[in-house]
Amino acid sequence: MRNHLLLLTALIATWALQGGTAWNRPDETARSRLIQSLKEQVRPKDEIVFLPEWEWGWAHRLYAVLEAPTLRLGREDLYRPHRGLWVIQGPNAEMVFDHVGTLETDQAFGPYRLAYFAGEPQAEPLLQSIAWGNCRTNRRRSICRQKQGELRRGEVIFDGRFAHGYKLKLPPNGKATLIIDPKNSSTIVGGIGHTDHGARHGQAPVQLAIRQGSELLFRYAYKPQTGLRPFRLQLDNKKPLQFEFSTTAPDRNEMALSLGRQ
Amino acid sequence: MISLDSFDRRLAWCLGIGTFILFFLGADNVGFTRDEGYYFKAARDYGRWFDLLFSQPSMAFSQVSIDSNWSYNPEHPVLMKSLFALSDLFFHRSLGWLDGPTAMRLPGMGMAALAVALTYLLGRQMFTREVGLLAALMLLFSPRFHYHGHMACFDSAVTAVWVAVILAYVNRGESIWGHVRLGLVFGLAIATKHNALFLPIVFGIHWLFCQRDRFILAHGKLRLPPIPWWVVSMGILGPLVFLMHWPYLWPDPLERITWYLSFHLHHEHYPVRYFGEGLWDPPFPRSFPWVMWAITLPLVTVVAAIAGTLTQAWSCFQALWNGVWDRKEHAFLLLLTALFPAFLIAGPKVPIFGGTKHWMNGLPILLIIAAAWAWPAILKLAGNRRYLTGVVSAFVLLPGAVTTWRHHPHGIGSYSELAGGIRGAANLGMERQFWGGASRQLLDKLNKEAKPNARLFLDRTNLDAFKAYQETGLLRADLRFARGPSRADWGISFHQPDSDWVISYLRQSRFKPVAAVEVEGVPMASLFKKEP
Numbered sequence: 001m002r003n004h005l006l007l008l009t010a011l012i013a014t015w016a017l018q019g020g021t022a023w024n025r026p027d028e029t030a031r032s033r034l035i036q037s038l039k040e041q042v043r044p045k046d047e048i049v050f051l052p053e054w055e056w057g058w059a060h061r062l063y064a065v066l067e068a069p070t071l072r073l074g075r076e077d078l079y080r081p082h083r084g085l086w087v088i089q090g091p092n093a094e095m096v097f098d099h100v101g102t103l104e105t106d107q108a109f110g111p112y113r114l115a116y117f118a119g120e121p122q123a124e125p126l127l128q129s130i131a132w133g134n135c136r137t138n139r140r141r142s143i144c145r146q147k148q149g150e151l152r153r154g155e156v157i158f159d160g161r162f163a164h165g166y167k168l169k170l171p172p173n174g175k176a177t178l179i180i181d182p183k184n185s186s187t188i189v190g191g192i193g194h195t196d197h198g199a200r201h202g203q204a205p206v207q208l209a210i211r212q213g214s215e216l217l218f219r220y221a222y223k224p225q226t227g228l229r230p231f232r233l234q235l236d237n238k239k240p241l242q243f244e245f246s247t248t249a250p251d252r253n254e255m256a257l258s259l260g261r262q
Numbered sequence: 263m264i265s266l267d268s269f270d271r272r273l274a275w276c277l278g279i280g281t282f283i284l285f286f287l288g289a290d291n292v293g294f295t296r297d298e299g300y301y302f303k304a305a306r307d308y309g310r311w312f313d314l315l316f317s318q319p320s321m322a323f324s325q326v327s328i329d330s331n332w333s334y335n336p337e338h339p340v341l342m343k344s345l346f347a348l349s350d351l352f353f354h355r356s357l358g359w360l361d362g363p364t365a366m367r368l369p370g371m372g373m374a375a376l377a378v379a380l381t382y383l384l385g386r387q388m389f390t391r392e393v394g395l396l397a398a399l400m401l402l403f404s405p406r407f408h409y410h411g412h413m414a415c416f417d418s419a420v421t422a423v424w425v426a427v428i429l430a431y432v433n434r435g436e437s438i439w440g441h442v443r444l445g446l447v448f449g450l451a452i453a454t455k456h457n458a459l460f461l462p463i464v465f466g467i468h469w470l471f472c473q474r475d476r477f478i479l480a481h482g483k484l485r486l487p488p489i490p491w492w493v494v495s496m497g498i499l500g501p502l503v504f505l506m507h508w509p510y511l512w513p514d515p516l517e518r519i520t521w522y523l524s525f526h527l528h529h530e531h532y533p534v535r536y537f538g539e540g541l542w543d544p545p546f547p548r549s550f551p552w553v554m555w556a557i558t559l560p561l562v563t564v565v566a567a568i569a570g571t572l573t574q575a576w577s578c579f580q581a582l583w584n585g586v587w588d589r590k591e592h593a594f595l596l597l598l599t600a601l602f603p604a605f606l607i608a609g610p611k612v613p614i615f616g617g618t619k620h621w622m623n624g625l626p627i628l629l630i631i632a633a634a635w636a637w638p639a640i641l642k643l644a645g646n647r648r649y650l651t652g653v654v655s656a657f658v659l660l661p662g663a664v665t666t667w668r669h670h671p672h673g674i675g676s677y678s679e680l681a682g683g684i685r686g687a688a689n690l691g692m693e694r695q696f697w698g699g700a701s702r703q704l705l706d707k708l709n710k711e712a713k714p715n716a717r718l719f720l721d722r723t724n725l726d727a728f729k730a731y732q733e734t735g736l737l738r739a740d741l742r743f744a745r746g747p748s749r750a751d752w753g754i755s756f757h758q759p760d761s762d763w764v765i766s767y768l769r770q771s772r773f774k775p776v777a778a779v780e781v782e783g784v785p786m787a788s789l790f791k792k793e794p
Contacts (some may be wrong), residue, residue: 003569003635007658010565014661014679017561021683022668026783054688056757056765056785062777066551090783092682155766159540159759160691162766178387196540196762226539 030110077163079191165258174250190227190259198254278379293702299726305346333508341453343368345575373419374411396633404660409673423451424623449503531614538691545610569636600627698722700786719750
């Protein structure tokens with residue numbers, strides 16, 4: 001190609017992209033209208049997520065208008081079940097997921113979409129009770145420690161992405177068995193994987209075997225990669241579930257569980 | 263080489279002064295960074311020594327005085343920090359024209375201005391006036407260079423001296439003065455930042471290339487061409503200037519220089535977010551500096567730089583193929599000095615933190631290469647009509663200027679068209695903060711809303727930068743610095759890998775998000791207030 005034609009092509013591409021990025025900027029008026037509309041429609045047990053999740057400016061704008069909104073922290077936090085979920089979708093966001101429920105309403109506010117997905121009224125969005133040895137977490141107790149290992153409820157981190165869930169630091173022997181009571185639920189839904197810290201330091205896959213009584217329901221080897229893998233366990237009976245984690249390289253393995261009951 | 267006339271000198275001055283004014287006018291909104299905090303403190307320490315030097319010169323040279331005033335921040339040589347100190351002494355303490363931190367920023371802005379002016383001169387000497395001008399303006403409107411040009415740091419400065427040494431090298435001629443000047447400028451360069459220590463290697467490779475026909479293998483022995491005088495001048499005058507400029511070295515030069523070099527050879531790694539992945543430890547991807555250049559410089563500049571690099575490489579190949587020995591090989595010199603810094607960072611064990619600043623010294627030369635390729639294409643595109651030439655040149659330069667304008671004062675996290683702008687880069691999972699400067703835009707809110715004596719946790723904004731904000735009146739004097747978030751009333755979290763825990767902690771600890779510093783909706787830093 002002749003040099004001047006190459007330059008012309010580069011100029012056209014540059015200005016087209018420059019224009020595209022300028023067009024893509026947030027629209028403050030549309031944002032305010034969206035939040036106002038959300039305020040009028042949101043119900044007490046509804047949760048809210050904004051996408052793309054890095055557009056953190058939504059958070060303080062929501063907090064300024066809504067009383068203690070319950071926020072999902074981004075796409076890693078959408079594997080868990082919900083009782084009703086508002087999705088704010090802005091420019092640069094990936095398309096709304098098909099696994100988040102039944103779309104009930106979908107409104108446009110300038111470049112933004114506000115969609116409502118109906119959930120399960122009886123769902124428990126985040127498991128509150130997980131037992132490890134003699135210790136059991138509950139609504140008030142969020143930490144269990146065993147043999148230099150730790151199970152802690154709170155936010156889990158995946159290189160700038162976040163989810164609510166549990167961080168499981170495996171003890172030096174590389175083994176942990178967690179007991180989850182399905183109660184009356186037929187499904188356990190969520191994601192399991194390495195936190196960013198766990199992926200960085202993990203030197204071998206972490207095996208997970210899930211048993212109910214003597215029956216093996218699920219087995220998977222999680223390679224040290226940051227992020228959750230979606231997980232859905234359909235249950236036939238109400239016996240407690242044993243989540244058996246094990247690895248051959250136990251040093252600084254850190255797993256994340258972001259699970260709920262449906 | 264084209265010699266410079268008075269018009270070139272005047273144009274270089276205009277570029278330099280214009281750049282300085284532009285940076286000075288834009289500096290107020292650019293927050294103080296972590297490193298600036300350290301250098302402000304260092305400059306104040308060194309300033310005490312200058313006070314002593316002017317009042318009691320005989321006392322100033324005692325080891326006690328040297329050690330008590332020059333021991334802070336021995337990680338970097340002190341040319342720039344001394345200039346910060348003298349600027350503080352002159353413009354703040356003596357004349358009272360500026361507040362201290364702004365006064366200390368002036369030398370950094372001056373060096374950025376020098377970089378633009380010298381880029382013009384080198385481009386002019388190597389090619390044409392238009393190439394020089396185009397390259398200088400491309401540099402001025404490189405968003406990240408523009409950001410660093412405001413800082414009381416060393417990165418724009420080492421960019422300027424890198425070009426200065428190359429100018430001295432190509433203009434050394436055969437004269438003694440030419441060689442002495444080269445040695446002195448090199449000394450000032452290594453007194454600015456350690457990047458310049460690699461220049462002898464770069465010139466050595468260039469010399470080998472230029473002298474390639476004079477290496478003769480006869481009777482199993484390799485006969486070398488005579489060692490050039492620039493080796494002597496850079497080898498003697500450079501270290502001499504380095505030693506003389508840094509009083510801290512004087513009591514124990516060998517041990518202290520060894521410590522300095524060792525510090526940089528074993529520098530710790532700070533995490534970088536790169537395509538959604540946290541890079542904490544080596545090996546780092548070799549593509550890192552190249553990709554970062556590609557997505558932080560305007561796309562048209564990137565295309566011109568690639569095409570220009572290939573053109574210059576083709577010239578080198580032709581020189582090799584045809585055996586033409588002009589002993590200067592400027593195409594090879596340009597390629598080396600432009601690309602060597604990035605090649606260095608591309609080493610998998612070399613620290614990659616700091617965005618693009620650690621190989622920014624190669625940028626002016628890369629832009630000269632780009633401009634040398636672009637200028638004939640601009641002429642052709644404009645049909646050699648003067649008016650149209652100006653219009654096409656403006657279209658080439660404006661994307662950088664527009665991006666700089668759109669992202670200022672957060673050029674540290676600027677991304678260009680290829681990444682989809684700053685929003686596209688956020689979507690790609692690229693880093694946009696690392697230096698703690700973005701808290702500047704949250705200070706007004708804190709000043710208005712924080713209770714008297716409230717404690718602030720500012721994440722990556724360190725205590726020295728906090729003090730600088732208070733000194734300049736940008737932050738209320740009664741507010742207190744909190745080292746951790748647990749005892750703070752307000753917390754700031756930067757959106758960067760090593761602050762993920764901060765935002766997570768604040769969200770889970772009775773803190774409520776109340777504001778965010780955003781560029782086109784992309785958060786740089788977020789402010790949280792503790793709920794009662």
